[in-house]
Amino acid sequence: MLVPLTIDYSVFYREKYDFGNLYKKIGNLSEKLKILDKSDSHSKGITFCIPSEIFILFKREKFSLLNTNKFIDNLYGCIIFLTKGKLVETDILFYNDDSALKILIDSFNGLMGKNIVLYYRLHDSFKISKKNIMVLSKLGFNNFDSISPITKREGIFLIRKNRNLPWKNRDFNVIWGKLSLYQKLKSSNFCYFYIRISEKSKNILKEMVESGGARIEKNGKISQKEISGCFYIADCKGGPDCKEGKIPTFKFSLNKNQIKYNKDEDAEIAPCKYNFHTHPFSAYINNDTKYAWPSCSDYKAFLISFYNYGTFFHILASLEGIYIISINKDWINSQNLLDNDTVKYIESKYDLIKERNIYTPNKYIKIVNNYSYKGKEAIFKVFFSSYEKREKNEKYKIYFYRKNGQCVI
Numbered sequence: 001m002l003v004p005l006t007i008d009y010s011v012f013y014r015e016k017y018d019f020g021n022l023y024k025k026i027g028n029l030s031e032k033l034k035i036l037d038k039s040d041s042h043s044k045g046i047t048f049c050i051p052s053e054i055f056i057l058f059k060r061e062k063f064s065l066l067n068t069n070k071f072i073d074n075l076y077g078c079i080i081f082l083t084k085g086k087l088v089e090t091d092i093l094f095y096n097d098d099s100a101l102k103i104l105i106d107s108f109n110g111l112m113g114k115n116i117v118l119y120y121r122l123h124d125s126f127k128i129s130k131k132n133i134m135v136l137s138k139l140g141f142n143n144f145d146s147i148s149p150i151t152k153r154e155g156i157f158l159i160r161k162n163r164n165l166p167w168k169n170r171d172f173n174v175i176w177g178k179l180s181l182y183q184k185l186k187s188s189n190f191c192y193f194y195i196r197i198s199e200k201s202k203n204i205l206k207e208m209v210e211s212g213g214a215r216i217e218k219n220g221k222i223s224q225k226e227i228s229g230c231f232y233i234a235d236c237k238g239g240p241d242c243k244e245g246k247i248p249t250f251k252f253s254l255n256k257n258q259i260k261y262n263k264d265e266d267a268e269i270a271p272c273k274y275n276f277h278t279h280p281f282s283a284y285i286n287n288d289t290k291y292a293w294p295s296c297s298d299y300k301a302f303l304i305s306f307y308n309y310g311t312f313f314h315i316l317a318s319l320e321g322i323y324i325i326s327i328n329k330d331w332i333n334s335q336n337l338l339d340n341d342t343v344k345y346i347e348s349k350y351d352l353i354k355e356r357n358i359y360t361p362n363k364y365i366k367i368v369n370n371y372s373y374k375g376k377e378a379i380f381k382v383f384f385s386s387y388e389k390r391e392k393n394e395k396y397k398i399y400f401y402r403k404n405g406q407c408v409i
């Protein structure tokens, strides 16, 4: 049986021991641990993967065992790490097989409990193939970033948050899609991806609009609350969109755990990267309106969300269908879309309330998408999709900002 053996990094800085033989096998550890030295972390160390009989031997012989052939010949893998609060950053030095990798990765649960967030840096020599990423996906890595929040090192960091959910194939699809996107857009001038909204989520939104939070007032009038919440990436389809060379399409679903009922006709912005709010049926009656596309305050709220929460797109669910608001390519890297001039411009051009009984939704999005601001394209790209339309291939191109120079979603 293989077991983990974790040793504090200070052991390798002491002059007391000779680790010459061990370093021949895994490289100079004190050098490697220095990479992790910049952070004011809580603890640093190395975890070895060894057979249990060697572990028993270690209890007797202690650190002098590490430099013996008996130890080195029985080494199945090792990982260096540092921790800061519940965050752990790791670098794998080597591992013989997937079972050794699993023992090294899972050793942090034993050390720190279940609620840790693990950042696992892929080696420069790591081959990003479906097969290799599948192994890590099955170990619970379901997200990635191009920078570590602990040491601020750059690289490809796979992220594992412990969830007690069984692994599903779509977990792999999502991480594979995110990595593919990042790699494919490395030399591109702009970050973009394609999105689809799940059919099920559209139906939930429709129900929310029609009857969500409804109550009957004393005067017999029905009032409803605006509802807001978040979407999450549920899948990245392996079909034509995820093939090599193509920019992936991600499927988004509504996060049922983050739904919030707001004041009657005043939705708060949900603090997430993909969010929504509703224009309830009762507001159509109270305002005597046929359609209820985004108001100019909805556009302003989206910009606030864009700057505060890094929001990629916002969905407005109405009786007639969903409107998807995003920022156009020409403006995606702009830092000041909330300056006075632009806000005034938005208030003057996007307040098409009176037209809600004149235009159709398709005419509306044609108008707003044809705007031009300061000689560039319109600030917002708006899509509309009715509930009736059951087109499976309906997808939308969304531009997003570069984070630390990389296209990471």
Ligand SMILES: [Zn+2]
Pocket: 267, 277, 278, 279, 294, 295, 298, 316
């Ligand atoms: Zn609204």
